[in-house]
Amino acid sequence: MDILVISGSTREGSFNTRLAHLVAAVRPEDAVRVRNDLDVVPFYDGDVEAAGIPRAVEQLRSDVASADVVVFVTPEYNGTVPGILANAVEWLSRPARESVLQDTPVLVLSASPTPYGGTWAAEHLRGVLTRAGAAVRPAGLSVATAHQRLGQVPSDPELLADLGALLADALDVQPPALSA
Numbered sequence: 001m002d003i004l005v006i007s008g009s010t011r012e013g014s015f016n017t018r019l020a021h022l023v024a025a026v027r028p029e030d031a032v033r034v035r036n037d038l039d040v041v042p043f044y045d046g047d048v049e050a051a052g053i054p055r056a057v058e059q060l061r062s063d064v065a066s067a068d069v070v071v072f073v074t075p076e077y078n079g080t081v082p083g084i085l086a087n088a089v090e091w092l093s094r095p096a097r098e099s100v101l102q103d104t105p106v107l108v109l110s111a112s113p114t115p116y117g118g119t120w121a122a123e124h125l126r127g128v129l130t131r132a133g134a135a136v137r138p139a140g141l142s143v144a145t146a147h148q149r150l151g152q153v154p155s156d157p158e159l160l161a162d163l164g165a166l167l168a169d170a171l172d173v174q175p176p177a178l179s180a
């Protein structure tokens with residue numbers, strides 16, 4: 001299985017990127033690639049698109065096209081998806097009716113230091129991805145008080161179990177047996 005995990009934060013020490021890397025901890029037998037470099041993707045502009053797809057966009061599309069499942073991990077900014085992640089999805093949804101996300105199994109996760117875990121952003125992103133043609137899995141995971149739950153070493157066993165079950169469901173396989 002090829003799992004692509006895209007974090008919507010480029011911040012060093014990002015809780016969302018930490019959550020993204022936990023996917024590799026629960027799916028060690030799979031090829032898990034984490035991207036937290038969406039700042040390489042230029043802003044969507046129809047003129048730029050018409051002049052030729054930027055290399056960074058081609059790479060992102062190719063990463064998505066070769067994945068069996070794509071996991072988006074979103075921060076929440078002002079109650080919604082950060083621009084950097086919305087921009088990436090805008091590129092992935094193009095050209096119209098040829099979205100590389102079409103029928104791609106997608107999971108949405110979020111993390112925030114607040115007690116709500118970025119649920120608004122996750123919900124908005126699910127809507128955007130659905131409109132871009134993705135097969136968004138009904139279940140997701142929003143990690144509240146992320147500064148506590150994602151800072152633990154070893155990682156929070158309950159969080160790992162929830163993540164493992166979610167991925168197993170998305171991949172249609174058995175969840176891994178995790179030791180605490």
Ligand SMILES: Cc1cc2nc3c(=O)[nH]c(=O)nc-3n(C[C@H](O)[C@H](O)[C@H](O)COP(=O)(O)O)c2cc1C
Binds near residue numbers: 011118
């Ligand atoms: C511009 C801005 C707006 C924010 N708005 C929200 C918000 O609406 N809801 C929320 O839970 N956290 C909000 N936060 C706090 C982020 O959840 C927090 O900075 C988080 O650590 C960002 O994710 P990261 O750690 O993956 O970079 C906001 C942060 C910024 C910079």
